[in-house]
Amino acid sequence: MAKIFSSSLGGSLFKDERFLYQEFVPERLPFRDEEISELVFCLKPASEGKRPTNVFVFGKPGTGKTVSLKFVLSELEEFSDRAKCLYINCFEYSSKQSIISKITNFLGYAVPSRGISYAELFSKFVAVLRTKKVLPVIVFDEAEQLLKSEETKSLLYDLARLPEQQKLSIGLAFISNDNFFLSQIDDRIRSSLQCSSIPFESYSPSELKEILRERAKYAFNEFALDEDVVPLCAAHAAKLGGDARIAIDVLLKAGRLASREGAKKVLVKHVRASFTQEKPVKVEVTSNLSEQERSILDLLKKKKSQDSGAIYDTLKDKFAERTLRAALAELEEKKLIVSEKEIKGRGFTRIVKLAGS
Ligand SMILES: Nc1ncnc2c1ncn2[C@@H]1O[C@H](COP(=O)(O)OP(=O)(O)O)[C@@H](O)[C@H]1O
Ligand SMILES: [Mg+2]
Structure with missing residues (x-):
């Protein structure tokens, strides 16, 4: 029998990777x-x-x-x-x-x-x-x-x-x-x-770092992570909206890539390689978009960043503001865009960008 699974198991990096699974409920939840x-x-x-x-x-x-x-x-x-x-x-x-x-x-x-x-x-x-x-x-x-x-x-x-x-x-x-x-x-x-x-509230980069350190303590062996790994995972997730799920997932993927290579430590390059692994998922998501979601993405590809009012205005002939607002929320949930609240005049506006841009 071909032992295709036997060689990919080993590695001394992970103590137990299950501590990085989505559904794992840790006993300590920092900042909550x-x-x-x-x-x-x-x-x-x-x-x-x-x-x-x-x-x-x-x-x-x-x-x-x-x-x-x-x-x-x-x-x-x-x-x-x-x-x-x-x-x-x-x-x-x-x-x-x-x-x-x-x-x-x-x-x-x-x-x-x-x-x-x-x-x-x-x-x-x-x-x-x-x-x-x-x-x-x-x-x-x-x-x-x-x-x-x-x-x-x-x-x-x-x-x-x-x-x-x-x-x-x-x-x-x-x-x-x-x-x-x-x-x-x-x-x-x-x-x-x-x-x-x-x-x-969304986590700040430093909060994400501490959350990751805590999870990593149980998931990895001592000295398994290069010191820049956790900060990079945290920064990546912070850029995508302060999402702890992304931070933890990137760390898990990086750990797996490093283990597969037989590396002695998880390095920054493994983290970077795990970012690119996310891309295929995005392609799949994009193929399921509504017409209004697509129009917003096309607009953002041209304009880099836009405030939500300008988006409603540009697309007002095609879609009602309510439809566009719902589409923005959907896109944000799909992690294809990120938005930030900013003060404008007496109220607030949202500045919207493509995720990762
Ligand atoms: N404060 C925290 N400490 C440790 N892990 C956390 C913390 N906050 C979130 N996580 C982890 O991040 C991931 C996403 O959290 P989750 O509760 O599913 O987010 P939400 O339901 O808000 O989308 C999960 O794997 C969760 O265990
Ligand atoms: Mg949830």
Whole structure:
């Protein structure tokens, strides 16, 4: 048998690369103490079976929203038998049926996968919840997906009204890259939810460095990293908007490249080579763009940087400002552009650039 895998395993650089995986939840999250204590404050009543304050967590990609909530949830479950926490990614669970089935299953009642209407499912869920002594805390990650259809919006409405209509307690947390998630919800749902908003700011280059050092301590052996490696990964991620995910990912890729070469240390050249590895992904993303997203990119290729007002103005004959604003948000999420807030006159404007330019 060809041993094609046996030679690529070795290397003494990594202690355990799994500490650099996206889904790994570290025990320490530098620079998120305040956000975490705010989350604890809001959710703590659940540990005594009381109704927690619902929360809305928002900020740009890679600011530690998901990992902070996962961390808080696991601590909450460990601390108390009363709270039972469920994490739902709304990209994965995108219909109200699938979401309510997931929650009902989680409460310990196996719902049939077919032939049952939403209304039946929901009343089953209410009945099951009534028999339980637990207080469910449910996190909806990528929550803006819930606003894409009327049917998922109505699920939000149903959940928001549980306390009032059914005298049942439940804790809800919403995570979104879209700062305006709450303001897009109908007034009546928003007022039933009474969410506490917790902003997550982008990391600065020096914060990214420390985050990387902390993760690297567990992932790599001592002396495995050249001293310029972490600063370069941090600078790269800072340039792309302060995204810790990019920083960690680049470090993982650089480590793998260095291991493959049999290098004694991860060097700056490995980091640089891992930047170019990102490119194919971008090509794939670009082929899925909407017409308005493409127009914005074309404009930025010519102009380098533009303020958002000028973009709306240039493209106003083709697209409405609302459409363009949504397209800018999409492009930023896809990491194809970066934007910065600047003071202009009495208000703010956004300066938009192509990512990496
Ligand atoms: N303060 C931090 N310390 C350590 N790792 C972090 C920190 N913030 C974010 N990360 C890591 O960066 C990556 C992106 O974080 P994540 O929570 O998924 O971001 P978001 O949900 O805001 O897009 C994850 O791998 C996460 O573990
Ligand atoms: Mg996230």
